[in-house]
Amino acid sequence: MKPDKVLSMLGIAAKSGNIASGEFSTEKAIKERRAYLVVVAEDSSDNTKKNFSNMCHYYQVPYVTYADKETLGHCIGKEFRASLAVTNEGLAKSVLKQMENTTTE
Secondary structure, three states, rough: OOOOOOOOOOHHHHHHOEEOOOHHHHHHHHHOOOOOEEEEEOOOOOOHHHHHHHHHHOOOOEEOOOOOOHHHHHOOOOOOEEEEEEHHHHHHHHHHHHHHHHHHO
């Protein structure tokens, strides 16, 4: 398995304090307009995905589903994470760009 650059970048964002993780913190970051990208685990409940999708649409925040809860949590040094928000605009753009590159490879 090749190293996942998207997860590495999320790890860097977490180390530099630019991640809000967990549903409550992610929602708070979106509502305070601090979130520049929201990532929800692919194995999250449909309700969680719908909730964040609607919220991100309303607040005009890019929303993606990526990896599973365990992988998402692990890359930011936590156990399980169903959702996280990137709170740095530059890092959020880099992660999105990396995701586009990953899907086109």
